[in-house]
Amino acid sequence: MIRYPLRKLSSWLLLTLLPATVALGASQIDTFQFADDVEKRRYRALIEEFRCPKCLNTNLAGSDAPIAQDLRKTVHRLVAIEGMSDQEVRDYLQARYGDFVLYDPPFNIRTWYIWLVPIGLGLLALFVLYRLQRSARVEHSGLDAEQQKRLQKIVAAKPDTRN
Amino acid sequence: MSRASLYIPLGVFVLIMSLGYIGFDLGARNELPSALINKPFPEFNARLLENPEKTITRADLLGRPAMVNVWATWCPTCLSEHEELMRIARGTDIVIVGVNYKDRPTKALQWLAQYGNPYDWVLDDRDGLLGIEMGVYGAPETFLLNAAGEVVYKRVGDINPRIWRDELEPRFRQLGVTLSATSESQNSP
Numbered sequence: 001m002i003r004y005p006l007r008k009l010s011s012w013l014l015l016t017l018l019p020a021t022v023a024l025g026a027s028q029i030d031t032f033q034f035a036d037d038v039e040k041r042r043y044r045a046l047i048e049e050f051r052c053p054k055c056l057n058t059n060l061a062g063s064d065a066p067i068a069q070d071l072r073k074t075v076h077r078l079v080a081i082e083g084m085s086d087q088e089v090r091d092y093l094q095a096r097y098g099d100f101v102l103y104d105p106p107f108n109i110r111t112w113y114i115w116l117v118p119i120g121l122g123l124l125a126l127f128v129l130y131r132l133q134r135s136a137r138v139e140h141s142g143l144d145a146e147q148q149k150r151l152q153k154i155v156a157a158k159p160d161t162r163n
Numbered sequence: 164m165s166r167a168s169l170y171i172p173l174g175v176f177v178l179i180m181s182l183g184y185i186g187f188d189l190g191a192r193n194e195l196p197s198a199l200i201n202k203p204f205p206e207f208n209a210r211l212l213e214n215p216e217k218t219i220t221r222a223d224l225l226g227r228p229a230m231v232n233v234w235a236t237w238c239p240t241c242l243s244e245h246e247e248l249m250r251i252a253r254g255t256d257i258v259i260v261g262v263n264y265k266d267r268p269t270k271a272l273q274w275l276a277q278y279g280n281p282y283d284w285v286l287d288d289r290d291g292l293l294g295i296e297m298g299v300y301g302a303p304e305t306f307l308l309n310a311a312g313e314v315v316y317k318r319v320g321d322i323n324p325r326i327w328r329d330e331l332e333p334r335f336r337q338l339g340v341t342l343s344a345t346s347e348s349q350n351s352p
Binding site: 067074095097098099124128 | 171175195196197198205265291294295296297299300301
């Protein structure tokens, strides 16, 4: 029975990760022409990188929303026909669709809390954990400082009788 | 540990729940802030739906405020906002430009003949390229431009009497659009 929690964990992992692998496999296939494999890889990486504006939590590669199709077409045009660099493509989409299309939002006056809240919560959790541990230790003995000192003395003076 | 500190977890729980509530309830889930606000409307060169020989560019929108409305016949919300657009067209002297977004021109012309045409110009954007320049990700979307051709407001979703009252009318006044007696009685001279 001791293995039960492990089995529970592994089935939980399976259940949560399995849909992710399915989603990875379900990327949309478009029939775009590229000059070479480098260009193709850049296109693939870019459509994985941008968020579909309509569907909130899917990237351009994984969505079949019409706007995602259009934006894939646009990314292809910018990469393969207009010969833009990755950063130029990012700037192009950001200028039109805002920070939203970047899954990796910049750190600025409007977004600072997105970055700082998790760190703050982590620090808070550590602090609470520290406080809990300390108070648990003190509560455990139930002795005041004077009694603690006496206890130490008694323990030190008593010969070890176990062997 | 003091008794009061036992309530800390409850407090944290309530804090997290209320953050979640605010986050999900702001009503902004489907409304992205436009990247174009206070920026110039993009350059474009588009054919007119009703007269494909003629093209319109950004320069044609300059000199007076304009409202750019992105619509399509496949968009049911566009039909539900149509009546309000007709009312705004009748009651004000603002230039209303329709962008017929990813649509079939024949269907669009039929639609306008059937339900009425509130637009001064309708631009044919059947491949959605102008839409991408404007950061459109659905229809309807409506942009308000000042005389200098800068976007001062964007609405994602339908134009309705509440949006007119709360968002459009105050901005129309700011932009100096004439509101005729039919739309606002106290405004008549």
